[in-house]
Amino acid sequence: ELKVEQNPLFLSMQEGKNYTIYCNYSTTSDRLYWYRQDPGKSLESLFVLLSNGAVKQEGRLMASLDTKARLSTLHITAAVHDLSATYFCAVISNSNSGYALNFGKGTSLLVTP
Amino acid sequence: DGGITQSPKYLFRKEGQNVTLSCEQNLNHDAMYWYRQDPGQGLRLIYYSQIVNDFQKGDIAEGYSVSREKKESFPLTVTSAQKNPTAFYLCASSIAGGTYEQYFGPGTRLTVT
Numbered sequence: 001e002l003k004v005e006q007n008p009l010f011l012s013m014q015e016g017k018n019y020t021i022y023c024n025y026s027t028t029s030d031r032l033y034w035y036r037q038d039p040g041k042s043l044e045s046l047f048v049l050l051s052n053g054a055v056k057q058e059g060r061l062m063a064s065l066d067t068k069a070r071l072s073t074l075h076i077t078a079a080v081h082d083l084s085a086t087y088f089c090a091v092i093s094n095s096n097s098g099y100a101l102n103f104g105k106g107t108s109l110l111v112t113p
Numbered sequence: 114d115g116g117i118t119q120s121p122k123y124l125f126r127k128e129g130q131n132v133t134l135s136c137e138q139n140l141n142h143d144a145m146y147w148y149r150q151d152p153g154q155g156l157r158l159i160y161y162s163q164i165v166n167d168f169q170k171g172d173i174a175e176g177y178s179v180s181r182e183k184k185e186s187f188p189l190t191v192t193s194a195q196k197n198p199t200a201f202y203l204c205a206s207s208i209a210g211g212t213y214e215q216y217f218g219p220g221t222r223l224t225v226t
Contacts, residue, residue, distance in 0.1 A: 004155070031213060042203060043156075043217045050212060088155060092213055098163050099213045100146055100171060101205075103155030 136204035
């Protein structure tokens with residue numbers, strides 16, 4: 001069974017600070033996805049990482065993938081209040097579930113002044 | 114505009130009643146998925162379909178049923194056999210191949226009392 005673990009699950013940080021969210025997964029996969037969810041809303045796709053060493057950046061967020069370590073990171077640079085949301089990583093389990101996503105529990109981020 | 118629609122946005126039902134949640138997509142995607150989200154949790158897979166007239170159970174299919182009579186539509190029925198149906202239900206679709214990136218609908222919040 002594919003397990004996806006995120007840490008931390010809760011993160012309160014000051015504006016202007018940097019921080020990293022970690023996503024570990026238990027079996028081989030070369031596709032990892034990061035999503036953002038605002039309260040009461042659906043999921044918005046942030047990054048699609050498709051190979052070992054993949055790095056993608058959008059604004060103050062940068063995601064990377066190390067398939068050998070089964071680890072992805074989401075780095076936040078100079079946080080601003082608008083980044084407050086819950087961030088999920090998800091990994092495809094292609095064995096027998098139609099390429100459905102296996103999600104971590106999410107990291108709830110609060111950026112304070 | 115291409116996208117995924119879900120209706121209704123909010124749904125209230127009494128215990129013992131079946132209820133059907135709608136999911137429609139005009140992205141021409143082959144694969145469709147239903148996920149359930151509980152407070153503070155990641156998403157869990159209920160059912161998925163990779164092609165019309167075919168669907169498979171996910172991790173938590175008990176108490177749910179689906180149909181896939183058209184490529185665009187993948188309705189989910191929450192039956193009275195589902196013991197804890199109150200949750201946020203998200204429908205997603207993807208191309209069967211390439212990045213396998215999933216796009217999510219806005220969700221239906223179901224409350225059963």
